[in-house]
Amino acid sequence: MLDANLKTQLKTYLEKVTQPIEIVASIDDTPKSREMAELLNEITALSDRITLIERRDDEHRKPSFSLNRPGQDIGIRFAGIPMGHEFTSLVLALLQVGGHPIKLEDDVVEAIKNLDADYAFETYISLSCQNCPEVVQALNVMSLINPRIRHVMIDGSLYQDEVKQREIMAVPTVYMNGQVFGQGRTGVKEILAKLDSNAGARKAKELDAKDAFDVLIVGGGPAGAAAAIYAARKGIRTGVVAERFGGQVLDTLAIENFVSVKETEGPQFATALEQHVKQYDVDIMDVERATELVPGAKHIEIKLANGATLKSKTIVLATGARWREINVPGEREYRNHGVAYCPHCDGPLFKGKRVAVIGGGNSGVEAAIDLAGIVSHVTLLEFAPDLRADAVLQRKLYSLKNVDVITQAQTTEVQGDGKKVTGLSYKDRKTDEIKHVALEGVFVQIGLVPNTEWLKGTVALSKHGEIEVDAKGQTSVPGVFAAGDVTTVPYKQIVIAVGEGAKAALSAFDHLIRTSIDEPATTEAAVTA
Known part of the structure; x- marks a missing residue:
């Protein structure tokens, strides 16, 4: 073998x-x-x-x-x-x-x-x-x-x-x-x-006792990792707090467009990021979720779900994005019971069954192509009049005999029998007719939504919920910077997130040396580092 x-x-x-x-x-x-x-x-x-x-x-x-x-x-x-x-x-x-x-x-x-x-x-x-x-x-x-x-x-x-x-x-x-x-x-x-059961309370007490950071990065994806490396190399006190180190990269199968790396897989890339960060003096606090940002004159606070509070002179927000939901009846009720977001992970469980893919961009068309080799039939639903995927992917998709493509289709409901998915309904946007498709799995591939719900009312957000940043990654709150997929910077790509993370850390350091008057010795040492 x-x-x-x-x-x-x-x-x-x-x-x-x-x-x-x-x-x-x-x-x-x-x-x-x-x-x-x-x-x-x-x-x-x-x-x-x-x-x-x-x-x-x-x-x-x-x-x-x-x-x-x-x-x-x-x-x-x-x-x-x-x-x-x-x-x-x-x-x-x-x-x-x-x-x-x-x-x-x-x-x-x-x-x-x-x-x-x-x-x-x-x-x-x-x-x-x-x-x-x-x-x-x-x-x-x-x-x-x-x-x-x-x-x-x-x-x-x-x-x-x-x-x-x-x-x-x-x-x-x-x-x-x-x-x-x-x-x-x-x-x-x-x-x-x-x-x-006592681990949360012990961890909260431990985190509360930590001294204030010079730079605290919230998020452990590519942007957060790059920010941590660039901050730590300046010799300043650096921390990373994240729900999971690696972020959405962990859910990515193939990476073939990161410059200098011909090909790799998401989990391997995430491991490399973490190992690189750990080469420096960075306090990594993972399995922790931020719930509130509290601006302050001397320190900015990050409150965590376990009740702990972390303090820092500057903050880099790099909380990334997650799969966008279709937000129709039945989606959340049948999540992991027929509604899925990762065709590579869950596709084999639907062998020989009928499934739908919602979304006609690259992710959706790639998912449909992959699933077609496993399941009995794929129905791809796209809201717009035309698919948005690259032409080469569309040609491959249309060559498959067990795939149907329906455009101008607005998904209205995911149906089930109380235990698992049995079908979905969609509105034909040309005729307004409601139609039904019998199937056993629904794979949602309609893009990303930024993880910013916890920041509403503190930093300025775009109409899409992204953090608004300037050319240096500065947000509307002094001392708070942001980088990666969570921001208004266009093109959500790993290589761009890494660059933006580095830039945000450099901007945070620049902010420190221009505004700090409390610890001149530390600042001087950092400048020469």
Whole structure:
């Protein structure tokens, strides 16, 4: 299953294994079991520290396998063949079970060890989902740290009966002790916060005690990361507070237009951003949501959802944007139950079914093309008289036999049976007639909306809700700057966000040296840095 190049790379990684590993495979005579056994045999042949044990008479899902140390039952299991995006999860699990150091802060490791209940997690994934590996890897490492935590990754396309029984229509979907625990991308800290009821109060107290920053960046996407690097290089006290480091880049599959990087994937790019920021003296406060900006003469305050307040002399707002909703009845009711926003993640769950894509721009047409290779039929709905996607994409779209394109269509409602989507209605804008399409999935691809609801009444916003900035990234509030997709700067591109983030940080530094009179020694040191 592994080509020569991949085997060479994997063999190099497995040289880091310092403890023996037992792979215990639960198999039967099905083709998928034989395929999994082939993969595991190839892996064991690459390291003399790894042994394979095959079992046919146990009660585990077949095919599946666990990773253990001899004499231990660690609680990491893969139900399926972890290739695609999950191959990285497999490699990391092998390394960590094999004794390679876990890269988590000491306080996080200690908090995981102190969890005092039994947790059995099941994560349903698709191998094409770029958001799923973070969840799988987080729960795997937590299982390794705390023996009362167990985790199994389940390939939804392989275990369709379970997916149908549990009515799973979005990945990743996580069950804990048989009940839905969460959906969507999440990491160790987010999971830990949900399990540890006192974590929020402790974190709020810790954040409240922090000294004021010189520059505080709100948002951890490309703009926020660039701002943090440029600020830290000036030698000033820099902090980043963000819900998730990487921002919307984490939800992006292919990146092929970032100058000097021929091609990469969103999660990889986000990891590179974070690693670059961590090379500098930057206080990263992730898994935190800003709820209010309070201007002040000396310090500007950022209030957080957990009740904490952070203070800074200057602020860079880089909160980015999120998928725009169609805002019709049924959309929110059936989100993750047929209404989806990531065709790469959730598309495989709709194999052989009928779906719709709403939106005729590049994102919508690309989604329709991708889905056409998985589902039985795609209906693409566009509000305008013509599609807005690039001509090359339109030619490809119209060449597909299982795609219908309907223009001048205004979606009016998503329908369902109370559990899942069964269809949608749209108004024909040429005739005003309401029409119905029977289907099982709706993928919304109509652009972005800036994350600025929490800023209304404090900084000037455009009619579209974007933060208005001047040529230096300055907002209407002195000392508050903004960058990236959240601003009025046109063309929402990663490379533009990075440049705008750097500019905002330089502008914030310029503001500091021109207005600060409290700490001349710090300013002088910064100027010479």
